[in-house]
Amino acid sequence: MDTRFSDEITGRPGGETITRCYQCGTCASSCPVAKLDSRFNPREIIKLSLLGEKEEILSGDPIWLCCSCYNCQERCPQKVEIADIIYAIRNIAFKKGYIPKIYSEFASALTTEGRIGKVSKFVENKRAGVGLPTLQPTGIEALEKIFAATGFSKLSQKKEETQ
Amino acid sequence: MTSYAIFLGCTIPARQPNYELSARKSLVKLGIELVDLPNMTCCAPPPIQSIDLRTSQAIAAYNICLAEEVDLNIVTLCSGCFESLAMTNTMLKNNEELKSEINEILAKAGKEFQGSVEVKHFLQVLTEDVGVDRLKESVSKPLNNLKVAAFYGCHALRPSELLKLDDPEQPRILENLIEILGAQSLEYRNKLKCCGGLLRGFSDDLALELAREKIVNTSKVGADCIATLCPFCFVALDIGQIQIRGKFHETYDMPVLHYSELLALSLGVPSEELAFETHKIKADKIISKIA
């Protein structure tokens, strides 16, 4: 138990509204993933977080099963920003080194290419032939400065250590 | 002539020339000029927001700054890009504290977010800039009552408070734009439910179950094709059908077309110019129906 976990969440961008939840369950009944998989329930994620079950939340799969569809957030009577809270919790998990493989791949593609999907030379060279304009260069230098300012570079290094 | 900075994002240049070609050719035919700006990057969509939300907002704001510098509004094709850029644009315009926090980060990259441009979805450019009347007049190959299942996906519509594309529970913009092309727009069960695209790579099973439901429900009502707005939805539903064959041993043959592809065909762009070979589920039947 870590009773400060909800403060940690409210202190992060996206997490501010978690304490407004009164556990009505509207989110869970609007959630397409909860309908398919009993491991996932947004109301439960909020409850356990408010109760301070930090380890269980951060180390488990459920927080990564949200498909960010925002159905719950549209319908919550308390205006709890559920999808954004799940981002805030994922952000904390990432900092602690709980990182699903696919996300570390996104992070490294972003830091090396400036894109999360690499445009291969083959595809780039084919553009003119099909009638598309030349692809403009990406602003990777600017991104590097942004990463340095926010600490994102450190986050993605942590990912390399844990691999 | 109305000009826009076109924001391509990652997935479209990496693997969907069909989307890019159809959108570019349609907009040019409709009198919209597209400007390709250098130094744009990934938009920082949900997978990056999951890693660090503040960095994501700074990346989105950085890209908006590039358009501000040349005084152009932005048009996005991908719904992930639309969500990320439009959401950040609205948030920063309405929250001075957040704006200065982000501007402190951007200063390191020599940028400053002003809040002077708009980020528009491809569909908004059609309804707001081209206009329904001009669009109707420009249709030279009407879609002959083709039965189309409109699919919005999630991030064109939600979070609606920040995106403001249409009513999140009862949207009409896509259905109306389908009907303008001479097609029928079909209603089907759970139309507004997610395609599962963002779960691919973490839980492929769940992703495929969500995609399968979409294919089953649109097949049941007799749709000729599904119309999508987003490269992730396209992948989930198009390549998804091949994977559904493998996993569920069920064979579907539901063509998935971006709305822009239907639009380009109806404006008379020859199908050979639209990279239809990108589709795993072949769209030949649709193309021959229109021709």
Ligand code: SF4
């Ligand atoms: S809908 Fe809102 S108030 Fe109700 S349980 Fe979910 S988050 Fe809590």
Ligand code: SF4
């Ligand atoms: S955003 Fe996540 S928690 Fe909310 S309804 Fe969608 S999948 Fe469920």
